[in-house]
Amino acid sequence: MKCIYYLTSTLKSTQDVSDDLHEVGVEDFYLHVISKDECGLKKQHIHSSNYLETLDIVRDGFIGAAIGCVAGLIGISLLMYFKPLGADFEIPTLVYALLVGAATLFGAWEGGLTGIATENKKLARFHDDIAAGKYLILVYVGKNQEATVRKMMDERHSDADMVAIDSHCVNPFTGVDRVAQRAATRT
Template identity: 80%
Template sequence: MKCIYFLSPTLKCTQEVSDDLHAVGVNDFYLHVISKDECGLKKQHIHSANYLETLDVIRDGFIGAALGFIVGLIGVSLLMYFKPFGPTVEVPTLVYAILVGAATLFGAWEGGLTGIATENKKLRRFHDDIAAGKYLILVYVRKHQEETVRKMMQERHADAELVAVDSHFINPFTGVDRVSQSTTQNTVQSTAPRM
């Protein structure tokens, strides 16, 4: 599944794009719009993005969990080396596993809290456009739908610019490929029937 990013200039255009995407088989679960005008999206019944898409909770949570795991391993190693309870006290392995697990969970929690305060890394390049009042449309498509969606958008919504494609939005560590306008035109021309 891919995530295709379109940048729409107005709410009216976004509503038309949403309606046409529904007509080609993309339901609300796979269509999310990011805008500073949340009220306008609600009034037009356009499915807005959720916090997992707009904030860096998942990415920072994973990073925090990894750091917590490493800190937990270092802490357990130090406990095993220095034996603070005495050389004769045998600490069960389960206690060490619980300590590493607790450090990992604490790191994930701290990372998630950091992520709540951070804009999603994949959306940073569109921050100025969204702040200027444009609408970023995220369309999740399966392989068999991708060409249909791209062709429909090129033919019916030239004002909604194809700006990027992601292999999948949910993976927080993948990059977003920016799409040039010539690439978009070549893709649509290659799918057009030849006479």
């Protein structure tokens, strides 16, 4: 599955794009619009984005979990080395596993809280456009649907700029894979 990013300048053109994408079989679940005009999107019944797309909750949560896991491993290593309960007292392996698990979950929670306050890194390059009032349309398409969507957008919506293609939204550590050829030739 790929995510194709289109940038439009008006709510009307965004509505038209949304309607035409529905016409070619793209469901609301696979179509999200990011804009500072949330009220306008709601009035026009355009599916807006969610927090997982606009904030770095997932990415920072994974980073926090990794840091928590490392901290947990260091902690149990110190427990094994210093044996604070005495040399004769053996701590069960399950306790060590639970300690690492608790540290990992705590790190994920803290990372997620940090991510709530952070803009999604994949969308950071579009921040100025969105702040200027433009609409960023994210269209998630499968291999069998990509050509249909791109052809329809080229034919019916020359005002919508294809600005990027992302391989998938699941991996939060990758950036947007490539800038669309059409957007690159216009600059």
